[in-house]
Amino acid sequence: MKKGLLLFVSMFLVCSAFAFNQGSFNLGGTGSLFIDKADSDADAVTTILVNPHVGYFVIDNVCADLIFTVAHQSDDDNTIASVGLGLGGRYFWKQAYVGADFQYQSDSYDSDFFGKSTVTSIYLTPKVGYLVSIASNVYLDLGVSYLLGV
Helix, strand or coil, rough: CCEEEEEEECEEEEEEECCCCCCCCCEEEEEEEEECCCCCCCEECCCCCCEHHHHHHCCCCCEEEEEEEEEEEEEECCEEEEEEEEEEEEEEEEEEEEEEEEEEEEEEEECCEEEEEEEEEEEEEEEEEEEEECCCCEEEEEECCCCCCC
16 A cells, blocks of 8 residues: 555454353453554554453353443544443354444543543444354354444
8 A cells, every 4th residue: 555554463353252051251352453644744543442341141142241442542643542331242143143232432532733622422333243163162253343323
C-alpha cells in the first residue's frame, strides 16, 4: 500500500471451553495492535485493543457472557482511551453459535484542538461464529460481530 501503512501485529480469537454443558466455563477474548498512516506525511495512529470475556453455561448450550473492553488510540495530537463492560449470551449448536451482548462504554478524549472530554455510550453487538478445535478443550473462534451504537 503506497498511501498507507497498516501493520496488523496481533489478532487472536482464541476460546477455551471445557464443555458445552451446564456449569461449564468459557474463557477467551481478542487483542489487537494497529499502526496506520493515511499518507507519508501524516502522523501514525496507534490503536491497542484488549477484549477478554468469561462465559458460564447456565443451561446446556446456552452461555451467559461477561465482557470487558480496554482500548487506547493515539497520534501526536490526540488520544482516546476507552473502557467498557458488557453482558451477553450465546446459543451453541454443536460448534456453531449465535448471540449478542450489550456493552456500556466510556471514552475519554484528549485533543490539542478540542481539549478534554468524556462520552459514554451503549452498544449492541450481534455475533455469529464457529469454533474450530485446536486441542482438547481449546478452540479457535471464527466469528463475526457488529458493534451497533444504541
